[in-house]
Amino acid sequence: MAESGGWHTIESDAGVFTYLIENLGVENVQFEELMTLEADDLKQISPIYGVIFLFKYNQGDTSQGPIDGQLDRNAPNHMFFANQTIQNACATQAILSVLLNADKEQVDIGGSLREFKEFTDGFPPDLRGEALSNSDLIRDVHNSFSRSNPFVDEGTRKATEEDDLYHFIAYTPVNGVLYEIDGLQPAPISHGPCTQDEFCDKVIPVIQRRINRYNAGEIRFNLMAAVQDLRIKAVEIGDEQMLAREEQKRKEWETENELRRHNFVGFTYELLKGVVKEKVRDGTYDDWIKQTKAANLQKAAAAKKSEPED
Incomplete structure (x- = not known):
């Protein structure tokens, strides 16, 4: 994997992810942090387009291929899968792995991302990864949500053996299959048949099996769901309290994101x-x-x- 090339680390945070995709032109989608691994909790915020999973990365995870599921080297040609060719880009890459594979009737990814997807259609995974890494728009929006750090240039610093390394991957249903999309793997990983309606029930056991590989005391995981803007749902069901909570949440996210842009x-x-x-x-x-x-x-x-x- 190449050095970061100007890509900075960003937090696994629902407000960061939501405003990041909005700045890329995506409409009516937000991210919600999941505090439990319960399918019923996931269903409560449906429709779900996919989830982003953050975990501590072990160097041996990709040495023998996937730790669960099967590499699908014959995945549909239209499926967006990109190798991770640069450091620090995996959060945005995982986010795009969900959105660029979502049903276009359900998710409006906007003109810029639609153009990027069409441009890279038919590219092999490594060239797709290079195209993503070299996209000025995607990189600049990604970097606008990194924390200001006056001491370390995150864009040039190399990880050492003493560092705890973390990695983002995506889980999403594509063409009736539950896929794990990990840019460090050579191909998407199939976890078997899965319709959109079955996604909540089928993705939780897959994530739980991955977590179970760690020591019982390891708690450094994070799970984000890409869902329809919950304000739309609140209006549809006529829940004024829910709408007020979601509007307040947006205000808090906006303040927090503004603070991230400054160092004190x-x-x-x-x-x-x-x-x-x-x-x-x-x-x-x-x-x-x-x-x-x-x-x-x-x-x-x-x-x-x-x-x-x-």
Whole structure:
């Protein structure tokens, strides 16, 4: 896999994913975080177009092919499947793997993504991955949702063995088959027959089997569902409270996304300078430092005392 080439990491967050696709021109689709692995919970927010799963990546996951299901090297030609050819792009790639494979009668992906899909139609997976990685529009929208970091250039930094690596994959029904779409695999992975109506019931056991491969204490997973804009559903069923909650959620997402675009290091630095200046002027600086050191030592001692004995 190539270096990031200007792609930055983004969070697995429903607000980030929703506004990202809206900025790409997708209409009437949002993402919802799932807190349980229950098919009934998934059905409550239907229609579901697919899910995005984030997990800690083990280097050996692709060494022997898929860990579950079967590689489908004869998947339909019109199916969008792209190899991941660059770091940090897997979140957006997984999102597009759901949306570009959705029924066009159900999901309006907008002119830009429709043009990209048509342009890459018939490309082999590696060239599709290169086309995605080199798309200025998709990269710029993706990067607009990365957290500002004044210390590390996420676009050039290489992962080390000490880093925890995470990976996004997509699950979606295409042509009556439940597919796992993982850009690090050579082809889509089939998990058997699956209609749109069966998706909720059939995808949960597949995800659960993947989770079960990890130690019981591992909880660093995240599951996002691509669904119809829930405000539309609220209007259709006449649920004013639901509509109000969804409108409030959008306002909160907008605020959070705006904050992601800024770093507050400069502000924090100036604030600390002001505090120090005040302490020096009042003659309490030395006592303040001593108290802080004492408090830190107490915290360290309490933490060490709470550690389990061997």
